[in-house]
Amino acid sequence: MAIYCMSDIHGEYEKYMQMLNLIELSDDDTIYVLGDVIDRGSGSIDVLMDMMRRPNVIPLIGNHEYMALSCLRVLSQEITEESIAGLSEDVITGFLEWQNVGGQPTIDEYHKLCYTDKQDVIEYLGEFELYKEVECVGKTYVLVHAGLDNFAADRPLDDYDLHEMIFNVPDYFFTYYPDKYLVTGHSPTFNIDDNPNPGKIYRANNHIAIDCGSGLGGKLGCICLDTGEEYYV
Numbered sequence: 001m002a003i004y005c006m007s008d009i010h011g012e013y014e015k016y017m018q019m020l021n022l023i024e025l026s027d028d029d030t031i032y033v034l035g036d037v038i039d040r041g042s043g044s045i046d047v048l049m050d051m052m053r054r055p056n057v058i059p060l061i062g063n064h065e066y067m068a069l070s071c072l073r074v075l076s077q078e079i080t081e082e083s084i085a086g087l088s089e090d091v092i093t094g095f096l097e098w099q100n101v102g103g104q105p106t107i108d109e110y111h112k113l114c115y116t117d118k119q120d121v122i123e124y125l126g127e128f129e130l131y132k133e134v135e136c137v138g139k140t141y142v143l144v145h146a147g148l149d150n151f152a153a154d155r156p157l158d159d160y161d162l163h164e165m166i167f168n169v170p171d172y173f174f175t176y177y178p179d180k181y182l183v184t185g186h187s188p189t190f191n192i193d194d195n196p197n198p199g200k201i202y203r204a205n206n207h208i209a210i211d212c213g214s215g216l217g218g219k220l221g222c223i224c225l226d227t228g229e230e231y232y233v
């Protein structure tokens with residue numbers, strides 16, 4: 001019945017599978033994946049196909065999924081003269097931006113899927129939620145991919161829009177909520193100033209930052225909210 005969080009798998013299918021084995025994930029456990037499942041590594045679609053078969057894996061959207069979704073919808077369309085003529089500058093810019101942040105391996109994988117799997121992947125990405133607030137052993141955790149832009153203590157979580165939650169790094173030296181922990185991925189913890197454990201999970205000021213740099217040569221990290229235990233692959 002444990003609750004786990006991990007983030008920023010970035011196409012590292014082997015690390016993802018090793019992590020599920022390491023934590024001995026059971027059907028009673030829940031694991032929240034805080035976005036950026038895809039891109040950079042070569043196993044993005046493999047991770048997604050596994051996640052979608054597991055009802056106890058709850059995905060949140062990251063900026064990479066957001067960028068991918070509109071592009072994959074275009075790629076899934078039949079190519080006709082009209083569909084090519086209909087490609088707006090925005091769509092083309094979207095593809096270039098996605099490729100710039102490591103989207104190409106995901107596109108390559110996606111092209112190898114059958115039609116049904118392509119539709120399933122798009123549908124699944126469309127189901128990713130923006131944030132979650134969870135209680136565990138008397139503590140409250142706000143789970144979100146990147147952070148809370150334009151933060152105000154009295155601002156309800158459902159008031160933040162997608163751009164405020166998935167693109168910008170939070171202030172790790174600021175305590176957002178005195179009575180809640182903010183759990184985020186998005187930015188590898190080796191980028192946090194004065195981090196005593198670069199590349200490991202960062203815990204200070206009611207932050208739990210869990211992107212340990214998978215897909216960038218770092219580890220995949222995972223934390224059990226019940227016990228506080230950290231796991232690394």
Ligand SMILES: [Mn+2]
Pocket residue numbers: 036062063064145146166185186187
């Ligand atoms: Mn991200």
